Amino acid sequence: MSGRSVTSKVLALLDAFTPASPELTLSELARRAGLSLPTAHRRALELVEWGALERGPDGRFHIGLRLWEVASLAPRGLVLREAALPFLEDLYEVSHENVQLAVREGLEVVFVERIAGRAAVPVLTRVGGRFALHATGVGMVLLAHAPADVQEEMLSAPLQAYSRKTITDPVRLREVLADVRRCGYAVSDGQVTVDALSVAAPIHDADGAVVAAVSLVVRADNAQPSALAPLVRAAARGISRSLAGRTAAQA
Numbered sequence: 632m633s634g635r636s637v638t639s640k641v642l643a644l645l646d647a648f649t650p651a652s653p654e655l656t657l658s659e660l661a662r663r664a665g666l667s668l669p670t671a672h673r674r675a676l677e678l679v680e681w682g683a684l685e686r687g688p689d690g691r692f693h694i695g696l697r698l699w700e701v702a703s704l705a706p707r708g709l710v711l712r713e714a715a716l717p718f719l720e721d722l723y724e725v726s727h728e729n730v731q732l733a734v735r736e737g738l739e740v741v742f743v744e745r746i747a748g749r750a751a752v753p754v755l756t757r758v759g760g761r762f763a764l765h766a767t768g769v770g771m772v773l774l775a776h777a778p779a780d781v782q783e784e785m786l787s788a789p790l791q792a793y794s795r796k797t798i799t800d801p802v803r804l805r806e807v808l809a810d811v812r813r814c815g816y817a818v819s820d821g822q823v824t825v826d827a828l829s830v831a832a833p834i835h836d837a838d839g840a841v842v843a844a845v846s847l848v849v850r851a852d853n854a855q856p857s858a859l860a861p862l863v864r865a866a867a868r869g870i871s872r873s874l875a876g877r878t879a880a881q882a
Contacts (some may be wrong), residue, residue: 644676644692644856645683645694649792655691655692657671659676692797697842712732715732715870718870719746719845722847722862726859729849731745733844738764739770741759742762752848754824764785766823768829768830770819774834794822794823794824797822797823817844818831820851826851828848830847830849830860832846834867835871847863
């Protein structure tokens with residue numbers, strides 16, 4: 632590990648935290664970051680002083696609010712969320728189900744906003760969380776409209792199964808992506824958890840490029856995707872218009 636820059640060490644410390652391990656001891660931090668205890672301690676205290684990390688009474692570290700404040704300024708997330716929130720709220724009011732907003736980052740989908748009702752079906756996603764593109768409704772929308780090289784990279788790699796209904800056959804997935812482009816929306820029926828069904832639609836920028844996706848996630852039992860699709864597509868069109876207007880105003 633010799634020769635690593637200070638920046639790489641700091642990033643390694645931040646990268647050590649995961650949804651499954653949101654709090655870590657100094658020893659765990661050092662081991663996960665590949666740093667010596669003295670180095671990890673020194674850098675971690677610097678991060679605490681700046682606010683990127685916080686340290687509890689038990690001595691364990693967790694991500695600090697200052698880091699969240701900085702991350703919330705990311706242009707893709709900030710402008711998109713501001714444009715989308717009124718339409719996400721409307722979609723929630725007519726359904727009282729899970730409403731999600733996501734963008735693509737490489738071969739993963741990143742959720743930038745989510746509204747959930749108390750009686751809505753439980754989902755594995757969270758704001759700021761990542762998921763493979765091929766299983767979720769928003770992921771399939773974003774993959775269907777991704778550049779050809781991104782699609783080929785995804786289709787040539789092993790496709791992880793999250794449930795017995797996850798599409799892991801690249802030939803079948805290619806057919807599904809073609810259907811998404813033709814129909815204007817995607818349906819993920821039990822592909823993440825068998826009790827949930829997602830209907831998602833693309834969000835376009837002022838130039839017509841797909842930059843995000845919105846979805847409604849409901850209980851799979853008795854769900855009617857054809858009835859949900861118009862609601863989701865209407866929300867996507869509204870967000871697209873709002874996003875284009877905000878972009879034009881900032882130009």
